[in-house]
Amino acid sequence: MDQLIVALDVDTAADAIALADRLRGIAGGFKIGNRLFTSHGPSFVADLVSRGDRVFLDLKFHDIPNTVAGAVAAATRLGVWMVNVHASGGLDMMRAAREAAVTEASRLSHPEPPLVIAVTVLTSLSASAIEQIGMAGGLPKQVERLAALARQAGLDGVVASPQEIGLIRAQSGRDFQIVTPGIRGAADSKGDQSRTLSAPEALAAGANYIVVGRPIIGAADPRRAAETIAAECRAAAAR
Numbered sequence: 001m002d003q004l005i006v007a008l009d010v011d012t013a014a015d016a017i018a019l020a021d022r023l024r025g026i027a028g029g030f031k032i033g034n035r036l037f038t039s040h041g042p043s044f045v046a047d048l049v050s051r052g053d054r055v056f057l058d059l060k061f062h063d064i065p066n067t068v069a070g071a072v073a074a075a076t077r078l079g080v081w082m083v084n085v086h087a088s089g090g091l092d093m094m095r096a097a098r099e100a101a102v103t104e105a106s107r108l109s110h111p112e113p114p115l116v117i118a119v120t121v122l123t124s125l126s127a128s129a130i131e132q133i134g135m136a137g138g139l140p141k142q143v144e145r146l147a148a149l150a151r152q153a154g155l156d157g158v159v160a161s162p163q164e165i166g167l168i169r170a171q172s173g174r175d176f177q178i179v180t181p182g183i184r185g186a187a188d189s190k191g192d193q194s195r196t197l198s199a200p201e202a203l204a205a206g207a208n209y210i211v212v213g214r215p216i217i218g219a220a221d222p223r224r225a226a227e228t229i230a231a232e233c234r235a236a237a238a239r
Helices: 013-023 034-050 065-078 091-107 127-132 139-152 162-172 199-205 222-238
Strands: 004-007 029-032 055-061 082-086 115-119 157-159 177-180 209-212
Touching: 004 222, 013 029, 013 034, 013 222, 029 034, 034 055, 034 065, 055 065, 065 082, 065 091, 082 091, 091 115, 091 139, 115 139, 115 177, 127 139, 139 157, 139 162, 162 177, 162 199, 199 209, 199 222
Parallel strands: 004 029, 004 209, 029 055, 055 082, 082 115, 115 157, 157 177, 177 209
Antiparallel strands: none
């Protein structure tokens, strides 16, 4: 299922490779986040890329423009398919990230640069949490504002909760990629995600890609869990 990105949120490279091997052919790509990258670094990313997998490098870069540009260029050299930054880093930072991806891909003669997307508001944050950290205007307005800024910066899309897909689509159109993390299975609790939906609900709302972690990697049979989610999505789309 091309739209399904599985989060390899495990401690060891061996566990991650075993999961990738079991899920290859049903998952459209794999997400490597801070947990695995901190343990095993860029060599593991390159290893997964060398196996032909699409890798979403989820490190959420947020720093001065020059530093982020260097990080995105390094990610491009690793051959990742997608990389993200924090939209709250600002317009200049996001533009620097996009320019670095394009420039480095061209220098390496890669056919395409990686997709560069921006995190709007973390899915773990609730409306009250947004108020606590001083974001004015409410949660939907903040997501809308940051998504517009990412589009202005020339980024390919955003990371946002499925509950904000509609307002982002209305503002940014169909060609803007929306990646939705924290997706739960139909029978799962929300866990630490405050703004989430099931996979079929997120795709029906207009997500381009869904990121699924614990409902798959925590299952007794991860491949069967992934196949179940894919089947639920196909059934919902056929209705």
